[in-house]
Amino acid sequence: MIRLLFALLALTLTVPATAQDMLPPAPYAYRQLPDSAQEAKAQALMETLRCLKCQSQSIADSDAPMAGDMRHQVRTRIAAGEEPEHIRQWLIERYGDYVSYTPQVKPITWPLFAAPLVFLALAALLLRGRFRRRAETPVEGSGE
Known part of the structure; x- marks a missing residue:
């Protein structure tokens, strides 16, 4: 059954x-x-x-x-x-x-369009900070 x-x-x-x-x-x-x-x-x-x-x-x-x-x-x-x-x-x-x-860009979908730009800006800031620190660090054997 x-x-x-x-x-x-x-x-x-x-x-x-x-x-x-x-x-x-x-x-x-x-x-x-x-x-x-x-x-x-x-x-x-x-x-x-x-x-x-x-x-x-x-x-x-x-x-x-x-x-x-x-x-x-x-x-x-x-x-x-x-x-x-x-x-x-x-x-x-x-x-x-x-x-x-x-x-279509709508209020609910705009973060999907903005996220790549935010990630690129964040990566640029991180790389800029890293290159600055590297430029400020004295190189060994340069006599400073």
């Missing part, structure tokens, strides 16, 4: 996880727009958006179903006349900052 219960529980948890993979691809997931100028805009935008499933590929390069859905959304919105930057902002609102390869 307990085994049957565990089997049913496992089945109910795995079905939602595989549901998206069983859906047919969105119409514009693998089909280009008829207007070459619009397709060029869509392609340029898709190369700057990260696949959330693959994480190391853009949605233009990924074969993941989620990337196909995102490509469909981008192409549909470009065909409707939306600007690429507006589509990027919509995707960031929907999926979070991680979806964009172009990081």
